[in-house]
Amino acid sequence: MSSTQNLGEQDSAGNPGGQALTSADHIALAQARSAHNYAPLPVVIAEGRGAWVTDVEGRRYLDCLAGYSAMNFGHHNxxxxxxxxxxxxxxxxxxxxxxxxxxxxxxxxxxxxxxxxxxxxxxxxxxxxxxxxxxxxxxxxxxxxxxxxxxxxxxxxxxxxxxxxxxxxxxxxxxxxxxxxxxxxxxxxxxxxxxxxxxxxxxxxxxxxxxxxxxxxxxxxxxxxxxxxxxxxxxxxxxxxxxxxxxxxxxxxxxxxxxxxxxxxxxxxxxxxxxxxxxxxxxxxxxxxxxxxxxxxxxxxxxxxxxxxxxxxxxxxxxxxxxxGPYLENARRLGEVLKRRLKEFEGDGVVSARSIGLWAGIDVDPALGTGKELCLKLAEHGVLVKDTHGSTVRMSPPLVISEDDLNWGLDRFGEVLAELRAGR
Missing domain, CATH: 3.40.640.10 (Type I PLP-dependent aspartate aminotransferase-like (Major domain))
Structure with a gap:
């Protein structure tokens, strides 16, 4: 489907053109009709539960941005x-x-x-x-x-x-x-x-x-x-x-x-x-x-x-x-896990990391790439984060995230750092 085809027609799910759209279709349609005030990662989210979201093709991602903290209580709470x-x-x-x-x-x-x-x-x-x-x-x-x-x-x-x-x-x-x-x-x-x-x-x-x-x-x-x-x-x-x-x-x-x-x-x-x-x-x-x-x-x-x-x-x-609820305690407890795990990456691609609760700013060695490049690689591994200011990445998972899921996401972060180091 072209980016502007059959814009007036919709299927029962509200999709233009009367057919299910792929991620590429959605991105093309958005780029054709939306003002260019954002430069999103090429992920088209269709569902969310807790700390996880699913795209239109059924791929799952761990949401470690949580809508810039708007989703503190997770998706579909x-x-x-x-x-x-x-x-x-x-x-x-x-x-x-x-x-x-x-x-x-x-x-x-x-x-x-x-x-x-x-x-x-x-x-x-x-x-x-x-x-x-x-x-x-x-x-x-x-x-x-x-x-x-x-x-x-x-x-x-x-x-x-x-x-x-x-x-x-x-x-x-x-x-x-x-x-x-x-x-x-x-x-x-x-x-x-x-x-x-x-x-x-x-x-x-x-x-x-x-x-x-x-x-x-x-x-x-x-x-x-x-x-x-x-x-x-x-x-x-x-x-x-x-x-x-x-x-x-x-x-x-x-x-x-x-x-x-x-x-x-x-x-x-x-x-x-x-x-x-x-x-x-x-x-x-x-x-x-x-x-x-x-x-x-x-x-x-x-x-x-x-x-x-x-x-x-x-x-x-x-x-x-x-x-x-348990949200404050979860943020404090898992915040210590986040701080400890990020410390492990210092010297292996992370220049420095700052965290407080379930919120971290991670400065990656610019020689490995920009923050946006790191975010793209993490998305390929199933983790969503956001870059800011050069090679800095922000991480702010929902307060409902489990320790296992947090560690899974940080393991993927380590894998991406290793891949970037190997590709230098």
Missing amino acids: PDLLAAAHEQIDRVTLTSRAFYNDQFGPWVSALAEMAGKEKVLPMNTGAEAVETGIKVARKWGYEVKGIPQDQATIVVAGANFHGRTTTIISFSSDTEARTGFGPYTPGFRSVPYGDAEAIAQAIDHTTAAVLIEPVQGEAGVIVPPPDYLPRVREICDRERVLFIADEVQSGLGRTGTIRACEHTGVVPDAYLFGKALGGGILPVSAMVADEDVLGVIQPGQHGSTFGGNPLAGAVGRRVVTMLTE
Whole structure:
């Protein structure tokens, strides 16, 4: 079948052309009709269960990316599907023009889990970050007394907070930023992990410090243990909000509900997303106390879908699973396995590896190939991961993965390294 043949006709499974499509057909069709904003691996996933996915030809792969942590609870999680199905049969969207019976219980559960008083729900992680920016600026004007339209926010270099026009304005990623100016002012970027640089960047116009407790897109960069406590001290001293972007690091990925817990730090606000929707729909939120979120009044910020009943039902089940289920313990226990196994590969193709919980950034010897080439080879061996920045590979399997499956995937990783070394 050609990439554009019979686009208006579909079979009972929704396939164009009235026939089952191969992986090559799907890829050709996607490339013909989709904007080229991603460069996916040539794997066409049709099903998923737990930590495993199956492509349209029936080949199985161990998913060691988990939707950038959106799939923390695995594919086809029965608890989450039950919550979604029950709500779908009742009502899915009311908008915030009305209350719905899932909203109050959900925001209450999320606030309690985060140890805060208020929740402002949105959909995507980028929307949560935009919310944090707006709230910080308004807090700066109304509470701190910053002159109008002069508020600044301190951020860290190599950050990833999303791809909206405001967020890329303080990104150092040239691919995400170049060609999209003019850029939004009001941000000061300093090196990640350098608390003194944050202190130097703060002045009377500074409303907030916005950082990731662990930088994911940068390659799972774990800061020095005194970094977040020092940031907390600086923000307290300078009367500046500390906003933690836990969109990717939060909700179990590092073995705790919040990555900030590893150093005992409590920021003024958390930004959650990805896993908050259980891999079923986009759900995000800013969570803070009344003295922060209380600056937002009706009409000043919102979302048609933010806080919808389906999101509330799924999000509430996510909170229950995190607080009552085995997921955090599994991430901690298997995180030690992951760390130990990655250490074994150092010197055999791995230059260095960083991990926290079930989350790792692996720097492969560039002489063996790029990160993308390594990912392609791993896919041939049945393991799905994602490259970032040259020869760095990110690994973030679902928290439901078994120890046997994790070891199987790491064995395949070792085989690929050996093949690449042999081919040098």
